[in-house]
Each structure stands twice: as C-alpha cells, then as structure tokens.
Amino acid sequence: MTSTPPAWTTTPITADIVRGALDLEHTGGGILPHRLPARIRARHADGQLAMAESQPSGIRLVFRTRATAVELDTLPTKRVYTGVPPRPDGVYDLLVDGRPAGRATASGGNTLTIDMATGTAEHAAGPASTLRFTGLSADDKTVEIWLPHNETTELLALRTDAPVAPAPADGRRTWLHHGSSISHGSDAASPTTTWPALAAARGGVELVNLGFGGSALLDPFIARTMRDTPADLISVKIGINLVNADLMRLRAFTPAVHGFLDTIRDGHPATPLLVVSPILCPLHEDTPGPTAYDFSRLGEGRLLFTATGDPAERDAGKLTLNVIRDELRRVVAQRAADDPNLYHLDGRDLYGEEDHRELPLPDRLHPDAAAHRRIGERFAAHAFAAGGPFADGEG
Structure with a gap:
C-alpha cells in the first residue's frame, strides 16, 4: 500500500x-x-x-x-x-x-x-x-x-x-559574543554543542555568535559591528589569534583593547560586558607566535600546530598568552573604576591545567567536543548564575 x-x-x-x-x-x-x-x-x-x-x-x-x-x-x-x-x-x-x-x-x-x-x-x-x-x-x-x-x-x-x-522571542535576552575559532566552534561535535551555544542554552538567552576562526584580532570594524548590534549582554574573548598571527606588540595591544572596548561602549554604555582572557594553551603560554602548521603527523591523519617564536622576545614586547592575561586583568581593573558593568574572567577558569591533563587539545590549539561542553558549562555557571555578570536582573 x-x-x-x-x-x-x-x-x-x-x-x-x-x-x-x-x-x-x-x-x-x-x-x-x-x-x-x-x-x-x-x-x-x-x-x-x-x-x-x-x-x-x-x-x-x-x-x-x-x-x-x-x-x-x-x-x-x-x-x-x-x-x-x-x-x-x-x-x-x-x-x-x-x-x-x-x-x-x-x-x-x-x-x-x-x-x-x-x-x-x-x-x-x-x-x-x-x-x-x-x-x-x-x-x-x-x-x-x-x-x-x-x-x-x-x-x-x-x-x-x-x-x-x-516564533516569539518570549522576552529572552540577547547575548552578543566575539572570539576566535574556539568561540566559532572549532572541533565541537555540532552547532548546538559549541561552547557558546551550550552556555546560551543554560543561560536561557538568544545567542549572536561573532566567533571567527583566526580572526579575533581587535579589528575596529568588529567593535563597530558590536556597537551597532542590539544586545542585552556582551562578551569578548581576546588573545589567542593575536599570538597566532604575531600581529602586534604589547605597546599596541593595550591601546587596541581600550579602543575596542570604547567603541562597544559607544553603543552599549551600561550593558554588562565581560572580557575573557585565553583558555590554557601550553603551546603559547610563554612562547610567542607566529603559529605554524606542523605536518609531522600528517601520515597519521593529524594536522598539528607549533609555536615558532622565541620566549626571549617577550622582553621586547612580543605577546604570549600569559602576557595578554596579565594585561587584560590590569586593563579591566583600571576601567572598572568608572564602569561598574565591566567584568573580567580568566580563561583558565574555563579550561586550565587540570583540564588539559584530562582533555588535551588534539591539535595543540583547539578543544575537542568534551572540552567544549566543559567550557560551556563553566561559562554558564560563572556568567549566568546568581551574582554573575549576566545574572537576570543584574547590571
């Protein structure tokens, strides 16, 4: 039949x-x-x-x-x-x-x-x-x-x-996020299991994900896009791509961060704004970029990454993840004196040394599906929980 x-x-x-x-x-x-x-x-x-x-x-x-x-x-x-x-x-x-x-x-x-x-x-x-x-x-x-x-x-x-x-929005708040390939979802299992999607689901918010693989570079036009995009909550995850590309030195990094945040604030003067530093990446914790492809395991079907910078060049202002974390912490603390809705989160609280021992980065740069879930759960627990920067009714 x-x-x-x-x-x-x-x-x-x-x-x-x-x-x-x-x-x-x-x-x-x-x-x-x-x-x-x-x-x-x-x-x-x-x-x-x-x-x-x-x-x-x-x-x-x-x-x-x-x-x-x-x-x-x-x-x-x-x-x-x-x-x-x-x-x-x-x-x-x-x-x-x-x-x-x-x-x-x-x-x-x-x-x-x-x-x-x-x-x-x-x-x-x-x-x-x-x-x-x-x-x-x-x-x-x-x-x-x-x-x-x-x-x-x-x-x-x-x-x-x-x-x-x-479908009606049902009053859900909009979370606007910018970051690198990790925020984009590299090596996540599916679109709803990237860490931002997981965190958004736990927080009950509408996600606008401006995570761009290889392209979280403090570009002014990204800041202007965020300035002009309606949002109730905003986060920026800054660091790893600047080291990957060996794009700037510390002297340029600090005013670039200030300028990026200033531009966002031009359109969102009082919106809760969370600045997130890089998750742990042993490749670049203390070794500058640029990052290069490592083809040594290609015969096994694995494409890896390697750091090509010299740790001694940190004294000349080259950026590493630890340098960036320290400076982001300082910048946010300085600005927070006049901006009560500005917050900071150390990325190692999302994925740190213990996590790397249990869930190492398969290509030395990107978290796998299990690590994406862990990062998303921890971000939600930090940001959306009572007393967190994105808690409903905060800011």
Whole structure:
C-alpha cells in the first residue's frame, strides 16, 4: 500500500525566522546568512575572515508549526585541505521546544580546495541537498534548525506539511559574543554543542555568535559591528589569534583593547560586558607566535600546530598568552573604576591545567567536543548564575 505524500507548504526564508545572523544575502537561488553586515564585508575583504563569517555558527531557523515533517534544501560549501583527510560533513541540529529531536548532514555541495603549503584555493560547483526531519508530533511547537557551525550554507527552500509562523522571542535576552575559532566552534561535535551555544542554552538567552576562526584580532570594524548590534549582554574573548598571527606588540595591544572596548561602549554604555582572557594553551603560554602548521603527523591523519617564536622576545614586547592575561586583568581593573558593568574572567577558569591533563587539545590549539561542553558549562555557571555578570536582573 502506497502512503499519500504530504501536502507541502513552502515558506520564504526571511529575517523573521532566521536568528543569529546580521545579514541575509540574496543569491541567485536562495539566501546566504552572514555574521557580518554587507558594508563590513565589502570594505574588509580578508579571505580568512570572509570564510569564517560566512560559516553560520549560532545561526538557526526558528518557527512555530504543527508540522510532522520538515524539509530544507541547502547548498553547502565544503572545505578540503590538500594532503589532509576529508573533513566530516557539517551537522544540522533539530530542536523541538528546546530539546534535541534530530540531526542531519548535507551531501554534495560546492567544494573549496585549499592548499596550505601555497595558500591557494580552488572552488568547484556541486549539487544542492535536501534535509528531511520526519516523525514530529502534530502539536503546536517551536522548531529550530541550527545550521552547521563550520560549513558555509546557502538556504534554498523550507517546506513543511503544515503552515509556519515566526516564533516569539518570549522576552529572552540577547547575548552578543566575539572570539576566535574556539568561540566559532572549532572541533565541537555540532552547532548546538559549541561552547557558546551550550552556555546560551543554560543561560536561557538568544545567542549572536561573532566567533571567527583566526580572526579575533581587535579589528575596529568588529567593535563597530558590536556597537551597532542590539544586545542585552556582551562578551569578548581576546588573545589567542593575536599570538597566532604575531600581529602586534604589547605597546599596541593595550591601546587596541581600550579602543575596542570604547567603541562597544559607544553603543552599549551600561550593558554588562565581560572580557575573557585565553583558555590554557601550553603551546603559547610563554612562547610567542607566529603559529605554524606542523605536518609531522600528517601520515597519521593529524594536522598539528607549533609555536615558532622565541620566549626571549617577550622582553621586547612580543605577546604570549600569559602576557595578554596579565594585561587584560590590569586593563579591566583600571576601567572598572568608572564602569561598574565591566567584568573580567580568566580563561583558565574555563579550561586550565587540570583540564588539559584530562582533555588535551588534539591539535595543540583547539578543544575537542568534551572540552567544549566543559567550557560551556563553566561559562554558564560563572556568567549566568546568581551574582554573575549576566545574572537576570543584574547590571
């Protein structure tokens, strides 16, 4: 006996059902969510940042429906690194009324092949994919589809077997966060299990994640973006990328931090603002950058990182993680005298020496899925608990 196919309703993918994005680019075939506004992308066309901001970490479709089946057509762009085992397909997480209800991946898609030795990249077009979530209850419910945190994803069509309506925010506060690849979600298992997503779920807040792999560099345009983005809570995680890139010395770092925070405060003068220093990373605790690829274990399918700086150069102002932590602590203490809603958190309280012994960084730089969960739980316990900087009613 052949079952009757559902009568599908196609819903336009518009800003009222997309959360966590700062811009929706209309392409020839659909919508490409971005985590930076178009004016910023046009003016600051760095390749690494362009790739990172187009990966929809924290971006999700959210809607109310009685549908028992949901289909989403997507066109992913998958990264392939020459000489490195293929990366797994990006994961889409389904939540129903805030609880995990399914998981899918999209095959096919475009391919971006990157040669790390030469710094070149080649793009090849590929086919779209259809994700299907079925067997949902017919009750009225809130459905969330979290897009892959590490895979650029063009949204082509949303179909359901019952009408869709935008979901109300229910008075939840918005948390705006900026950080590096760790905040972006590097090596997390899925988009809802990056540490910011886990912390946001525990804190009961709406996440806008401006964690950009390799690109937390105190750029003024990021500060201006945060200044102009509505938020009830703000955090910035500063440090590791500045060491990775060997971008500046201590003399430049201190005024850059002040300037970054000043710009945020121009738009959010009294919003709780938490400055987070780097988690433990033995590679760069006392050794400056730049960071380089270590190909010595590539035959085993492992790409590692190594520090190439000289610890003796700290006296000349080169940055290490310990130098950055000390200076961030001093800067926040100095500013807090006039800014009662400014707070500091030592990143080693999220992931420190004991954690590294138990859950070492697999590539020497990024935490694994278990460490992401631990960091998210600890951040939530610090920030959202009673008396914390993000406690409801504080600030």
